[in-house]
Amino acid sequence: MPEPFVAVPSYGGRTAGARRLGLATAAVSLPSTDAAPLVATAARPLDVSGLGPLAEFARNEEVTDLFVNGDAGLWVDTGHGLLRQPDWNFPEPTVRELAVRLIALGGRHIDEASPCVDVRLSDGIRVHAVLPPASSTGTLLSIRLPRAERLSLAALAADGLFGMGAASVVAVDRLRAAVRRRENLLITGAAGSGKTTLLAALLGEAMPGERIVAIEDVAELRVDHPHVVALEARQPNLEGAGRIGLDALLREALRMRPDRLVLGECRGAEIRELLAALNTGHDGGAGTLHANSLRDVPARLEALGALAGLGPEAVARQAVSAIGLVLHLERRDGRRCLAPIGRFALDDRDRLVVVPAHPADSVRVVHVGRPEQPGKTGRTHGRRAAAPSEPGRLDFGGPA
Structure with missing residues (x-):
């Protein structure tokens, strides 16, 4: 049974214990003809406290997705494929309770009448939940974690x-x-x-x-x-x-x-x-x-x-x-x-x-596939859409 936790809904403020440390990012060396900044905007770490027992896995900055498949386990994606987490072991009733609480924190409800719901928690964390009978393998949770920094x-x-x-x-x-x-x-x-x-x-x-x-x-x-x-x-x-x-x-x-x-x-x-x-x-x-x-x-x-x-x-x-x-x-x-x-x-x-x-x-x-007619032009938002060299054939080879 996971320990009780207090989380923040998407429309509310942060918990009193949330960390507010700045996270500096390294400069990127990239040639450019424009003077735009080459670094991601500095940001504090994501507030993952609302995820309860999943928070310890979400704190890893390389994690982009978390998937809970009922009592079958937890899988984590760090950009190199899904990996099962052996430390996660919760029964189906506990996973269902967690799903109901997370959806409620996003200002929505989930039950047998509405078994599939998508919500946003604090810091843009996206939670999608599916309950039986829509799921035949127990309660399903799919959690998308955004990058803490805003990338240019x-x-x-x-x-x-x-x-x-x-x-x-x-x-x-x-x-x-x-x-x-x-x-x-x-x-x-x-x-x-x-x-x-x-x-x-x-x-x-x-x-x-x-x-x-x-x-x-x-x-x-x-x-x-x-x-x-x-x-x-x-x-x-x-x-x-x-x-x-x-x-x-x-x-x-x-x-x-x-x-x-x-x-x-x-x-x-x-x-x-x-x-x-x-x-x-x-x-x-x-x-x-x-x-x-x-x-x-x-x-x-x-x-x-x-x-x-x-x-x-x-x-x-x-x-x-x-x-x-x-x-x-x-x-x-x-x-x-x-x-x-x-x-x-x-x-x-x-x-x-x-x-x-x-x-x-x-x-x-x-x-x-149609020859151009002199004096007859169209419009594609003020720009021409170039036709392929051979009618009916689209060649996307080479750099864009």
Whole structure:
């Protein structure tokens, strides 16, 4: 039986005994053509006291995820694959009690009627819990631990996210320029690929006088910027009332005069509101999307658009006009990396495709597989989406 503990809900202050020591980070030596800082913002350690018996495992700064599978044990991810912890040995009733208490600390409830819940605790710690009967292997806990420091683009480059050497420098300068040109960005990748981390670093490059409004299902973004306001979705109460979805929050955010509108993750019909907003003068926005690869992004957008009642052609034309760059993240051999950068374009059937984004892109858009017509141009957020050299073939080889 774990010892009783007192934790802090996501909307409350910190416990009296929480440590407030600063954690300095080493400078990163990375060539750059811009004078942006090359270090992660100094930060105190994460307050993991709310995790109770899991806190001792979460204090390791290399740990990114904790997984409890009922009475079958605890697994920890330090970036090199999952490792089972032999020191963890709690029965299923105790794990269930822990899950109920953690979810309650995030301001939500979990029971047989609502057996799957996602919440945020203090310092952006994300907890997802599943109770039987939805889980046939006992109570499941999945805990995501954010980095204590807020990483800049240069710090991510030093960690190898954008490759090595000159290619990394080019990628950093290009992404920084895209933010300052106020291009709308879509960041894609699998779960745990670093989408939220990269999004936060990009938003940190925005001008200090800009107002960033972020909408998330569960707040995770930790942006090093002086003017960030966050909206978080809410599940229904015990009577089934009071739900506030991402689509409703997007509409509310438009009334808050955002300079940059950010959707933490597109996962449903809210894609309609996001594309509509980015097509009505809200430049500099961003969002994330789950996708297996860069080539799969159009199909994912079409599927989400169908949930909102949009046909493939409508999704394609909205996306081509709204999104400037598509940034896809992958995990290779346990390390996160950025795939070649893409842009949206229309094929000869007016369907959405992704083509390589080259630095020499002009302000015109071409249709894949269709010859350009003199005097007839399109728009992809003020930039051209370069077509591949051979119609119907997408070549993503070489540096982005």
